[in-house]
Amino acid sequence: MRRSLILGVVAGLVALSASGAAAAARAQKLTVTLTEYRFTPRTVTVQAGVPVELTLVNRGSMEHEFMVYTAPKSTPDDWDEYVMDNTYFKDMGEVEVVFPNQGAVAATRMFEVEVEKGKTATVLFTPTRKGTFEVGCHVEGHYEAGMKATLIVK
Numbered sequence: 099m100r101r102s103l104i105l106g107v108v109a110g111l112v113a114l115s116a117s118g119a120a121a122a123a124r125a126q127k128l129t130v131t132l133t134e135y136r137f138t139p140r141t142v143t144v145q146a147g148v149p150v151e152l153t154l155v156n157r158g159s160m161e162h163e164f165m166v167y168t169a170p171k172s173t174p175d176d177w178d179e180y181v182m183d184n185t186y187f188k189d190m191g192e193v194e195v196v197f198p199n200q201g202a203v204a205a206t207r208m209f210e211v212e213v214e215k216g217k218t219a220t221v222l223f224t225p226t227r228k229g230t231f232e233v234g235c236h237v238e239g240h241y242e243a244g245m246k247a248t249l250i251v252k
């Protein structure tokens with residue numbers, strides 16, 4: 099009895115890592131560069147249902163934020179509060195962010211990724227909701243200076 103349980107667990111682990119490798123092989127790999135005060139490219143298009151590996155590279159001289167959300171109809175009083183409620187990453191399961199040589203975090207209600215100057219972060223998620231969403235950096239004054247972009251999920 100005990101032996102078959104252990105075998106069952108091992109078989110399960112093997113199956114998991116095999117599907118993980120398959121997901122990585124077909125992931126959509128994209129890079130967005132953050133500088134003062136823009137995202138490059140300004141439009142990123144991904145396919146729904148396919149895992150995304152989005153690498154954020156901060157080539158600027160200050161910290162920048164990466165947020166994705168439904169564009170507001172009018173300017174919110176509090177951007178952080180607005181983005182928390184309207185982030186693209188809600189109801190999506192786990193979103194993982196990998197910081198090279200620093201570690202990784204995984205969360206189900208992630209709403210922002212802060213990238214220090216000179217650093218890189220890779221966001222791993224599988225988009226589900228289709229549509230056009232706003233990408234913004236809401237460090238004081240950055241968005242107002244034009245630091246926004248568009249995410250299209252087809």
Ligand SMILES: [Cu+2]
Nearest residue numbers: 162163235240
């Ligand atoms: Cu910024």
